[in-house]
Amino acid sequence: MQLTFLIITVILTLLTVLPILRLEAWWIRGLDFPRLQLFLIILITLALELLLLDLSLPFNWGLVTVLWLCLIYQAWWIAPYTFLFPVEVKTARAPDRKKSIKIITANVLMPNRNAAGFLELVRENEPDILVTLESDSWWEAQLDSLETDYPYTIKCPLDNLYGMHVYSKFPMINCQTEYLVEPDKPSMHALIILPSGHKVRMHFLHPAPPSPTENEESSERDAELVIVAKSVADSDVPVIVTGDLNDVAWSETTRLFRKISGLFDPRVGRGMFNTFHADYWYLRWPLDHLFHSRHFTLQHLERLPSFGSDHFALYTELVFEHGRNDEQNGLDVESDDKAWARKKAVSQNVSKSDVPQPEKHLV
Structure with missing residues (x-):
């Protein structure tokens, strides 16, 4: 189980980190698109790690920490497009x-x-x-x-x-x-x-x-x-x-x-x-x-x-x-x-x- 979570964590980390590189290859820029989907997958994986891994082991805490950082990073990009963020454009007062x-x-x-x-x-x-x-x-x-x-x-x-x-x-x-x-x-x-x-x-x-x-x-x-x-x-x-x-x-x-x-x-x-x-x-x-x-x-x-x-x-x-x-x-x-x-x-x-x-x- 630990090996499975290690592989999944590595993959999700790569999918999170690669778009940071300002490379213009289509397969890297394409990773800009599914940030919401990746956020949800990371969130589910993180919950499963907390439930199923032996958290007395430092290695497992390392996996949890890496995924937590990935989750925060993905959330930073999509948060402005939720009701949790203040509006950028004000609502019209008196429509004319x-x-x-x-x-x-x-x-x-x-x-x-x-x-x-x-x-x-x-x-x-x-x-x-x-x-x-x-x-x-x-x-x-x-x-x-x-x-x-x-x-x-x-x-x-x-x-x-x-x-x-x-x-x-x-x-x-x-x-x-x-x-x-x-x-x-x-x-x-x-x-x-x-x-x-x-x-x-x-x-x-x-x-x-x-x-x-x-x-x-x-x-x-x-x-x-x-x-x-x-x-x-x-x-x-x-x-x-x-x-x-x-x-x-x-x-x-x-x-x-x-x-x-x-x-x-x-x-x-x-x-x-x-x-x-x-x-x-x-x-x-x-x-x-x-x-x-x-x-x-x-x-x-x-x-x-x-x-x-x-x-x-x-x-x-x-x-x-x-x-x-x-x-x-x-x-x-x-x-x-x-x-x-x-x-x-x-x-x-x-x-x-x-x-x-x-x-x-x-x-």
Whole structure:
């Protein structure tokens, strides 16, 4: 029994320690994802060791201590996405329809054919902006019916799982579709005009994940997140970034994005809102995101019901409340973060100048 627990403890320790290394290999970066699952497995193993091992032996106490440290470390990463942590984004005080913006971010899964179920979801929730990922020409044809209510659109149908569409009730100007890092992975950029007249800079992203079937390293994904973060950090207008980032909310690279950009995560202190995988309750993590500048507070955040995709859609309603800027604090950026971000951008030969700045082209 002692040998069994030794082997399990060594394996769980390796799975905990390896992501600390800033290596970009897919199989190491993939360990950023299941921190909640690892936390629960470590917790169960620790309980079994305390129950079944002879704790009069120092060696067994060593096993317990190592697992206890692993448990604390995993908890440190996921705790901000529980109700035990203070919220990062304040709740809106007095919702003002002219200053609010409702967004649905949905990876529809290209082979999924339940367009009727998805359209029903959209009509029930009535977002102001709908962004779809993995939408190809077939999906575009199904979504055409929305254009009566959503007259402003950006379309990029692709059959490589990286098509993207944006539908908006609000005017969108200076719209651009760009391929920031990889030649077949688009991103979209626009300036949205709220009914109040306030202009919001928006970026819609879907970088490829590190995986044996996509990119063997996370460098492409990380570089795209970094250059967008650097670009929006210089913006004087409100900013929203949303999409399927193929990275979990608690990873070092997502934290780096938040530090460099200065954007806020409304999930913090409210829950994980795991959007993937819709079919397996025991393998879920937050892959679809919405980050925003300090100009906004939160009215509502919800993971919507399944519609046949492997992702759940994410619904977010923000309210422009500029006067509450000082009430909200995000992550602080340090010199080491800036150096790491610079290294990631250089590795892919990209820079923040590659990212469209739609507010710069106002007439």
